[in-house]
Amino acid sequence: MTKNVFVPGLTELQRGEIETVDIAGGLRLHSLLDYDALISAEEFDFEELLDRARAQLRAFDGPVDAIIAHWDFPTSVIAPILAAEWGLPSPSLESVLRSEHKLWSRVLQRESVPECVPEFRAFDPFDPAALDGIDLPFPFWVKPVKAHSSQLGFEVHDAEEFAAATATIRAEIGRIADPFDQVLARVQVPAEVQMAGGRTCLAEQIVTGTQAAPEGSMADGRYRVHGVFDMRKDATGHSFAHLDYPARTVPESVQQRMIEVSERYLRHVGYDNGCFNSEFMWDEDTGKLWLIEVNTRISQSHSDLFVKVDGTSNHAVAIDVALGREPEMPYRQGEFAVAAQCMVPHFRDGIVTRVPTAEEITALQRTFPRTVVRIEVEPGQRLSELHNQDPYRYKLATLYLGAADHAALERCYQDCLEALPFEFEEVD
Structure with a gap:
């Protein structure tokens, strides 16, 4: 029987990517709410979004068989709430929030995998004396307990930079923090985590090394990993430039340590019937392994790379788990030996005056078959006003590339950068 699968904010x-998935009996995809409401809105009213999603599901003429979420907050917590109300397999809301909330997650990491946890301190960014209570040496990271990607995350080197970073955080934190507080009110938050609610921030020790990310699932208590990715940063060391699959920059033994640490943590927080991807930093000189974060979903950044290398999107695993089935994933049955998601970055503010044309993208794809180009900006937009950008670069486009080996992959990336012209009007 065909299964009705609802995907919040489903994009084309x-x-x-999901259409590469072969599910017995077939599946029918439905978008739950839309991208603008869940991702790019100026503000979020969580309860209003939840009520709209409920109304859409109730109005559907047929069975609701699965709900899967691939976006960050608020999608990440809407899905488990709705799944619980419709009696569908899903992680509990509390187990998701234990990882979504960066302070709560660090506290639980310290309990379960203490050897991998950087030093951290919580603080209220609205407290003028906040720095006095942070006994970490400069430099360190500051970040909200909840934000999109690396948004509002800053590396600070002195008191002046700390003041500037917290001023920016104070001005912008409410967009996510306020609806996040609406969700936190649904669960029992430990006293050591409550602080200033969603407006709490973390100061964290800076760790360095080679970054990699296992992705997998926990279904009916059985833990599985279906891929490990390299996460390569740009020359500044602040922002990601590449996601490469399969991972090759860390030894197999280190990948296994990452996989084992992820399982210990997920079992400790009570996470089940869901997918995950976790991010680690490995210091080759000392052998130290650091846990950066655990995300409670597959990474859609990985999806096309799985198609290129393994032959099917990781949505296959997410759908299986959401349907209560044992997850299955093919291995190395794709068209390419290696694949990468690469960013087209820009490092200065400006107003976009030109983006690559459809003809230019088509010409690039004739040269590099199966390349996916996703333009992230439009003419007339000011880069500094874009949502969900990290503080150190602006993302103009995302490329998904496949090749026979890593050298060919790098050549493809450089050729794509030259073939995709963007133009800007400079601003003061």
């Missing part, structure tokens, strides 16, 4: 790119 995701639809294409």
